Amino acid sequence: MTDPVLHLRLDGYEGPLDLLLDLARAQKLDLAGISIVALVDQYLAVIEQARGMRLELQAEWLVMAAWLAWLKSRLLLPKEEVAAEEEDPDALALRLTDRLAALEQMRAGAAWLGTLPQLGRDVFARGAPEDLTVQDRSGLRADLPALCQAYVAARRRALALRPYRPKPRRLWSVQDAIGRLGQMLGEMPSWAMLQRFLPDGAALDPVERRAALASTLIAGLELARGGGLDLRQDRAFGPILLRRAEPQAEAGDVRAA
Amino acid sequence: MSAPPEDPPPEEPPREAGAEPVSAGSIRLAEALLFASDRPVTPARLQPLLPEGEAAEAVLREYGRLLEGRGVVLVEAGGGFVLRTAPDLAGLLTRVVEVPRRLPRAAMEALAVIAWHQPCTRAEIEEIRGASLAQTTLEALLDHGLVAPRGHKEVPGRPTLWGTTPRFLEQFGLNSLRDLPRREELITGEAPLLAPPPAAEPGAEHPGR
């Protein structure tokens, strides 16, 4: 069934509308006067012959064929038999001729463009134009924001490159704490919280502060064992209180706490 | 058509072209500028170089008149004046100058749709041609610099709108899009369905004007 000649012919058309326009041209000089029914018959005849055409071509060509066949059937029906909700077949036919006319216009437009002397084909431009501009590249494009940005970038990089030095820790030893407790207890008239006995608090960071607190507690326990002071804690996690040891104090309580 | 250039006489007083004075020195400047440039030269580009009292446009037109019948001619295209080889020499020149490939028919038709319906979307081009637009076709037009995106159509999907470029005008020797015949004039009532396009003399007026 494959007809190689017909193959070539259909391949030459840019879609069904293109073929329709050619068929219409063969029919009449004026698109407005063509017979849509005859046009449909011609189109369907071509498609019938082209059964073997390439698959990817088929879909759009067959959709057009189906629509045309349907349009023809409506055009042939007496007016009153066309269902009310359907569009007027004459209007559809008119729209088809309008589309063909629009396509024809553009084919004529393409042909018109094609007759103009084209640059590089019919007329030629200067093959070796001379550049009459001199680029002055001595100027500088730089502004204050860019300068600030550069400074910040440079400083960021320099700071990121600085070697890491761990911060020196000032640790409060148990010995330091014993000395301070011994010195301060004399000045305390009564119970005082453990925290009161820390070294000067303002200069300590949280880690150093916790370490000093631990040292002071151990120092307190040490001194209590020697009977030098009393320790008291009224409840679990409650404040730890210290005072200078009084003769009647019972050291046993402390150990229990 | 083939009148030869003539030796310039050694001395000549400033030439009169209509009411406006055009000096020989200005003609030389225009010639040098036009030969050096591959872009259309606007009168505004030439004007600052001219002596007081001479109009660049008059100088350019006078120079164009002097070139009539020569191997290169002056045409107005793409918003300025530009030199082109005389169209009748194309046949001989193409034997020694490289010529790019012609645009295929599909590309020419798509270009025509864009030229007369711009700005338009790809879907609109396909609707008018009744055929899908191959990617290679659009690419060919873009490669030649003949069309360019012109924003988006404000409908769902915001499809790109396409229009022609200044390069398009230059390619076809048009001075502006107004030089295109009107759509309705492309096909006349009495003419056969595919009206023969107007015989395009370079520099001649188009029937659509």
Add this chain to the structure above:
Amino acid sequence: MSAPPEDPPPEEPPREAGAEPVSAGSIRLAEALLFASDRPVTPARLQPLLPEGEAAEAVLREYGRLLEGRGVVLVEAGGGFVLRTAPDLAGLLTRVVEVPRRLPRAAMEALAVIAWHQPCTRAEIEEIRGASLAQTTLEALLDHGLVAPRGHKEVPGRPTLWGTTPRFLEQFGLNSLRDLPRREELITGEAPLLAPPPAAEPGAEHPGR
């Protein structure tokens, strides 16, 4: 020098140049080819286009003679003939286009360091930037007139001290160096170079306060 081109007479018999005949048509062709060619036109390239009996070289020389005193001249170059702007017009037609350049990043950073830390030595710039400074970078700043030597630092080796110039102020639109933002304003949020350790907050979580 400034003789204008003359209108070609409508008809003219083939011109005689010395012994060899040169026709007006051949002159036209030579002109078109010279105009359109992107490289020098050799007589061998023109010859096949000419009618029997005309020598390409003679045609080219005759065309060159016709161009004397015009805006373009024919010169021999690269083994052939090319059209060039008349030398006395080139200067007139040339436009200077300013294309300001950016400073490379390294140069901009070095300039910034000098601006904020002046006067400073090269070693100090390197330390503050945290990167070495190429000689070419410093030279670029000197070439632009943005920095200048400001004496020597009185340390072993007496290295040059660098500072910014009045040209620097002009480039960045500053009235004086005091118009520069302060360093601390630029690197907020960043630990200063030799910052004292942060003062410890008195802990709110500690009872007894």
